[in-house]
Amino acid sequence: MLKKEGQIRIPSGCAISGFINRSGERISGDKIVKSISYMHDRSNGLGGGFAGYGIYPEYKDLYAFHVFYEDSAAREETERFLEEHFDIVNLSRIPTRKHKNIINEPLIWRYFLEPLPTKLAASQLEEKEFVAQSVININIKISGAYVFSSGKNMGVFKAVGFPEDVGEFYRLEDYAGYAWTAHGRYPTNTPGWWGGAHPFALLDYTIVHNGEISSYDANRRFVEMYGYKCTLLTDTEVITYIIDFLNRKHSLNFEDIAKIIAAPFWSKIDTLPAQEKEKLTLFRNMFSSLLITGPFSIILGFDGGIMALNDRLKLRSMVAAEKGDMVYIASEECAIRAICPEVDKIWSPKGGEPIIVTLNNGGGKRGN
Amino acid sequence: MAINYFYPDYEVIRNEKKCIKCKACVRQCANEVHAYDEELDCLVSDDASCVDCQRCVSLCPTRALKIVETDNTFKKNANWPQAMITDAYRQAGTGGVLLSSMGNPQPYPVYWDKMLINASQVTNPSIDPLREPMETQTFLGKKPRTIKFDSEGNIVSETYPNLKLSIPIMFSAMSYGSISKNAHESLARAATELGIYYNTGEGGLHQDFYQYGANTIVQVASGRFGVHKKYLEAGAAIEIKMGQGAKPGIGGHLPGTKVGEDVSRTRMIPRGTDAISPAPHHDIYSIEDLRQLIFSLKEATDYKKPVIVKIAAVHNVAAIASGIARSGADIIAIDGYRGGTGAAPTRIRDNVGIPIELALASVDQRLRDEGIRNDVSVVVGGSVRNAGDIVKAIALGADAVYIGTAALLALGCHLCRSCHGAKCNWGIATQRPDLVKRLNPEIGYKRLVNLLHAWDHEVKEMMGGMGINSIESLRGNRLMLRGIGLTEKELDILGISHAGE
Numbered sequence: 001m002l003k004k005e006g007q008i009r010i011p012s013g014c015a016i017s018g019f020i021n022r023s024g025e026r027i028s029g030d031k032i033v034k035s036i037s038y039m040h041d042r043s044n045g046l047g048g049g050f051a052g053y054g055i056y057p058e059y060k061d062l063y064a065f066h067v068f069y070e071d072s073a074a075r076e077e078t079e080r081f082l083e084e085h086f087d088i089v090n091l092s093r094i095p096t097r098k099h100k101n102i103i104n105e106p107l108i109w110r111y112f113l114e115p116l117p118t119k120l121a122a123s124q125l126e127e128k129e130f131v132a133q134s135v136i137n138i139n140i141k142i143s144g145a146y147v148f149s150s151g152k153n154m155g156v157f158k159a160v161g162f163p164e165d166v167g168e169f170y171r172l173e174d175y176a177g178y179a180w181t182a183h184g185r186y187p188t189n190t191p192g193w194w195g196g197a198h199p200f201a202l203l204d205y206t207i208v209h210n211g212e213i214s215s216y217d218a219n220r221r222f223v224e225m226y227g228y229k230c231t232l233l234t235d236t237e238v239i240t241y242i243i244d245f246l247n248r249k250h251s252l253n254f255e256d257i258a259k260i261i262a263a264p265f266w267s268k269i270d271t272l273p274a275q276e277k278e279k280l281t282l283f284r285n286m287f288s289s290l291l292i293t294g295p296f297s298i299i300l301g302f303d304g305g306i307m308a309l310n311d312r313l314k315l316r317s318m319v320a321a322e323k324g325d326m327v328y329i330a331s332e333e334c335a336i337r338a339i340c341p342e343v344d345k346i347w348s349p350k351g352g353e354p355i356i357v358t359l360n361n362g363g364g365k366r367g368n
Numbered sequence: 369m370a371i372n373y374f375y376p377d378y379e380v381i382r383n384e385k386k387c388i389k390c391k392a393c394v395r396q397c398a399n400e401v402h403a404y405d406e407e408l409d410c411l412v413s414d415d416a417s418c419v420d421c422q423r424c425v426s427l428c429p430t431r432a433l434k435i436v437e438t439d440n441t442f443k444k445n446a447n448w449p450q451a452m453i454t455d456a457y458r459q460a461g462t463g464g465v466l467l468s469s470m471g472n473p474q475p476y477p478v479y480w481d482k483m484l485i486n487a488s489q490v491t492n493p494s495i496d497p498l499r500e501p502m503e504t505q506t507f508l509g510k511k512p513r514t515i516k517f518d519s520e521g522n523i524v525s526e527t528y529p530n531l532k533l534s535i536p537i538m539f540s541a542m543s544y545g546s547i548s549k550n551a552h553e554s555l556a557r558a559a560t561e562l563g564i565y566y567n568t569g570e571g572g573l574h575q576d577f578y579q580y581g582a583n584t585i586v587q588v589a590s591g592r593f594g595v596h597k598k599y600l601e602a603g604a605a606i607e608i609k610m611g612q613g614a615k616p617g618i619g620g621h622l623p624g625t626k627v628g629e630d631v632s633r634t635r636m637i638p639r640g641t642d643a644i645s646p647a648p649h650h651d652i653y654s655i656e657d658l659r660q661l662i663f664s665l666k667e668a669t670d671y672k673k674p675v676i677v678k679i680a681a682v683h684n685v686a687a688i689a690s691g692i693a694r695s696g697a698d699i700i701a702i703d704g705y706r707g708g709t710g711a712a713p714t715r716i717r718d719n720v721g722i723p724i725e726l727a728l729a730s731v732d733q734r735l736r737d738e739g740i741r742n743d744v745s746v747v748v749g750g751s752v753r754n755a756g757d758i759v760k761a762i763a764l765g766a767d768a769v770y771i772g773t774a775a776l777l778a779l780g781c782h783l784c785r786s787c788h789g790a791k792c793n794w795g796i797a798t799q800r801p802d803l804v805k806r807l808n809p810e811i812g813y814k815r816l817v818n819l820l821h822a823w824d825h826e827v828k829e830m831m832g833g834m835g836i837n838s839i840e841s842l843r844g845n846r847l848m849l850r851g852i853g854l855t856e857k858e859l860d861i862l863g864i865s866h867a868g869e
Contacts, residue, residue: 009847013491212492214834215841217848221765225739250515263838265501275521282523285530286511286742288840294492295835313500313837315493 005196009233014198014210015042015163016318017330018181018299019339020306024359025325026054029172031339032180037164038338039331042210043184045101047197048166049158051206051301052177056153062089062112063131066149066156067138068194069107074144081142085134086113094157094170101165106194110155128203128248133227135202140229146195151204151303158183158197166197178359179306181299183208199301200236202244206301209236210331211316214294222289235296242290243300254300254307258354259283261292262312299329305358314351321346327357372461374454375440376415380424386432387411393424393433398791398803421784423793455714466714469787469797471614471706471751471773474718478706479725479858480757484867486848487833495837497828503838504535504824504831508605508745508767509674509698528698529674531605533768534563535824536839537758539816540703540749540770541587541609541678543569545622545631545643546710546787547776548804549576551796554779554812556580561817567770568594570609570620570645572634578602585676588665590619591645593635597668605673605699606665610649610658611680613707613750616721619645621711626790626799659695666696674698676747681705681727682720686734693735693744700746701770702727707750708773710797711788724748725764729862732765732844741765755826764862765844778819779812 017035021027032050056064065082069075082088090112096105115130123130135147149156154177157170163184183198199206213219213235220230220238226249228241242261246252252260260283264272269280284291295315300307308329310318321328321336321343328336333346349355380401389411393402399417402424404410418435425433442450455466488494495502509530516525539555552566552574559566560583567585572594577584586603588595600606611617622631622643632639652658662675677692678701679685689700704724709717728748735741748761749770761769777783780794787797795807827839836842850867851859859866 212835214488214492214836215845218841218843218845221736221844221846222741225736225741252515266503266505267501279517279521279523282512282515282527284840285507286515288506289742289843291838291840293836293838293841313495 005193005232005234009216013042013186013212014208015039015184015186015331015335016182016208016210016297016299017328017335018179018208018301018306018308019326019328020179020357020359022325022327022357022360024054024178026176026178027180029055029167029175029177029180032182033164033167033172035330035335035339036167036182036184038334039184040162040164042186042331043162044186045162046160046187046192047158047183047185048161048163049156049183049197049199049208050163050167050170050172051149051154051156051181051199051201051208052172052175053154053180053204053301053303054178055155055175056112059090059112060153062114063150063152064155065111065113065135065147066094067109067111068146068148069109070144072107074142075107075109077142078138078145081134081138082111082113085119086111086115088113095174096169097171099161099165099169102159102161102169105159132203132244136227136229139231148195149201151201151206154204154206154301154303156199156201156206158199159194160192160197179301181206181208181301181306196232196234198234198236200232200234200240202240203248204301204303205240205243205247207236207240207243207298209239209296209298211235211296211298211311212294213239213292213296215292218289219292239292239296239298242292246287246290247302254302254305254354254356256283258307258309258352258356260287260290262309262352262354263291264352265312297331305356307357308349308355310349310351310353312352318349319346320349320355327355329355371457374416374457375438376418377438378418378420378435379415379438380413380418381434381436382411382413383432384410386430388430388432390429392427392429396423396427396793398793398798398800399789419784419786419789420782421786421793422782467711467788468714468717468785469709469711470783470785471708472717473785476723479723479862480753480760482852482854482858483725483760483849483862483864484852485756485759485763485830485834486850488835492835494835495832497825497832500832500837502828502832503840504827506533506536506767506839507531508533508747510744511742513742529672531565531674531699532563533565535820535827536762536766536768537820537823538564538585538747538768538770539566539775540707540772541567541569541585541607542710542772542776543571543587543622544574544634545571545626545799547796548792548798548807549574549630550804550807550809550812551776551779552577553809554807554816555775556584557809557813558816558820559583561813562820564820565604567607568603571622571631571643572636573599573602574630574634587678588661589645590647590649591643593637593643593645596636600665600669603673605676606669607676607678607701608658608661608665609678610652611678611682611703612709613680613703613705613721613724614709615712615716616680616682616705617647618713618716619647621645623711623788623790628799631799655691655695658692662696676701678703680707681722681724681750683722685722685727686730689731689746690734690738690740693740697744699767700731700744702731702746702748703770704748704750708776709787724750724752725760726858726861728761728764728766733863755823755830758823758827759830759842760849762839762842763845763848765846767843774819775816778815779807
């Protein structure tokens with residue numbers, strides 16, 4: 001019998017695509033579906049998914065949980081947990097359409113939540129930490145329940161299937177966001193579990209990733225010291241936790257995070273001005289176990305922006321382009337040209353050099 | 369009494385046709401095995417004095433000599449091997465404790481040899497260290513828990529002194545006294561050239577070697593030999609020796625025959641006296657006392673040097689290491705039961721302690737379970753024999769390794785395990801000037817540099833094969849290891865899967 005994702009580590013190749021509108025204009029989800037569909041051959045039908053930012057303006061101050069349930073018993077138990085810890089402002093099934101290529105779907109629910117002030121105070125945790133721990137609790141402790149999206153004014157949609165079919169299944173044309181990312185998966189073997197599809201998300205961080213990192217267990221064993229639990233054993237999961245750890249817990253900005261996870265070589269650091277050299281040396285020393293080696297290209301989505309990053313040797317393809325307020329990133333140029341044939345500028349970012357794009361003026365139109 | 373006469377373990381075989389009677393063997397053997405018989409005009413051997421150090425074999429210009437294990441045998445007995453029987457005879461004759469040198473030679477499992485390393489295929493490219501950067505530089509010491517910058521981008525968090533290693537290998541503690549001055553000079557100069565560290569051991573620091581202080585770890589052991597303020601300030605780090613893998617639970621013993629003028633001055637003890645370090649530090653009877661010594665040493669050196677606490681790998685090593693990590697130590701060094709020694713009671717060396725592989729795996733996991741792995745670095749030794757062992761040690765979770773025996777091999781040691789006799793024909797474990805001068809530090813240090821360069825290159829090749837281009841990404845990366853022929857329990861302790869899984 002094949003082992004489920006999380007019981008075994010499965011290497012995969014992949015396709016990624018993403019874009020952001022810097023002025024915060026919201027773009028329909030079918031655009032990202034079209035983009036990723038042009039890289040059909042980089043996926044093998046065993047996983048596809050999307051993350052959209054700015055898609056829930058009407059509930060922008062609430063945490064949006066997207067949850068897979070294997071059965072209604074798991075749902076009942078999870079809802080008991082949620083009622084105990086959160087004020088559930090809204091709950092519903094996530095609208096889907098029947099699709100011939102998408103089968104064996106679990107129950108897919110969405111909740112808009114706010115932590116109960118009494119519970120939050122009693123926990124002595126910051127609000128985001130309270131939410132993150134609640135997510136980890138449900139995923140570890142409740143059998144058959146899996147929270148796969150938990151940020152504010154954003155959401156993840158994923159399934160076993162080709163990404164373009166997944167996009168149709170979730171009716172992404174009905175959503176509009178200022179940023180979207182997409183993932184098509186090419187795992188070497190998997191029985192195909194929906195939770196194992198990408199993006200992986202925690203709070204408002206989402207990661208789509210193409211690659212197979214060789215530092216995986218060093219990274220995993222380090223972040224697990226700080227309250228994280230890698231249940232899926234995927235690169236994407238551990239990279240998301242690293243980002244959360246460095247950005248949310250250590251308050252480091254994304255430029256610095258890139259310098260930690262795709263650190264410059266010592267030979268480069270030695271040539272830098274004293275202050276920068278001291279900083280990067282401390283980064284590499286203090287966070288040595290968070291260096292990610294082996295091939296990766298990732299697009300990180302966060303509240304108000306995206307970051308694209310390649311491993312420091314650039315062992316995976318990744319292209320970036322600009323057109324007006326739009327910035328596009330994809331594994332292959334075709335995925336950009338498919339939705340933006342005429343670009344102002346197109347280039348191939350160097351290994352370890354992050355592309356960080358944030359909304360102008362905090363993004364006037366994203367509903368904030 | 370006849371029972372006290374043993375047939376020698378080794379026989380000297382001389383090919384008379386090849387022997388040119390040059391008497392090199394006579395001059396080379398400090399054990400006086402070889403002699404020239406003028407009447408018969410031939411060379412004769414006293415096999416009983418031979419320790420099989422291979423010195424005469426190596427230097428015989430016509431290759432006329434070889435040393436073979438004797439085929440004389442007691443009646444075979446699986447429960448009472450011959451060596452065990454003769455040990456009983458010896459002790460019945462003398463009433464003494466048996467002494468041995470170097471690491472435990474008994475056929476216990478070697479876990480390094482029961483682990484295999486991964487390599488990339490298809491989904492993830494391997495990296496060629498000849499074409500791409502491949503980093504083995506690392507730091508040892510406590511890391512800050514938080515990092516904060518002021519408005520100008522300067523680091524304002526408290527940082528701690530760390531050791532910078534160009535490769536994750538150091539020379540482990542071997543005292544001046546147990547080994548020769550030329551051996552120490554070779555180690556010191558090699559460490560300096562390589563950008564790593566050697567360790568004084570418990571015998572103090574010879575005045576000629578203060579110049580290598582930046583690459584020296586000065587040790588403070590229970591005897592406190594040669595410890596004074598200038599000594600503490602001379603080193604890059606200070607190591608408190610709580611235990612040694614070859615003889616956990618007991619102190620050290622340098623026979624008075626090795627305490628000549630120089631050793632006497634360096635150790636600050638009278639010439640010709642036995643240097644006996646007590647089993648415990650008499651100011652450390654518990655963990656809170658250790659904390660006080662750690663901070664005394666830090667106070668004495670103005671918090672500028674990391675403090676290492678070295679312990680022998682024993683049964684509850686994980687809990688001990690966790691206590692040390694919480695006591696202000698910057699680095700924990702763990703010494704496995706196969707670690708070498710200049711002299712140890714045979715029964716202790718052969719029966720006390722646990723394998724370093726298992727100790728390392730459980731310490732690393734325990735420190736992680738408690739969330740304090742980044743507060744302390746872990747260095748392991750006893751015994752690390754080659755680049756494969758190093759890769760496995762780092763993948764299990766070590767920050768760096770200590771090598772002792774391997775370094776002595778580079779200097780010519782043939783592992784005859786007779787260091788306690790103080791008549792080392794290779795000029796290493798002796799203080800006899802005529803023997804010491806056989807070890808030329810100019811050549812010795814270069815051989816050490818060669819050995820470590822070769823190992824560094826092999827480590828890089830294996831890392832590249834796994835698609836890893838920095839030693840940091842190998843550390844604790846147990847997914848890169850698989851067990852072979854191990855039980856579930858052993859795999860569980862090592863935290864690895866079995867080959868094929």
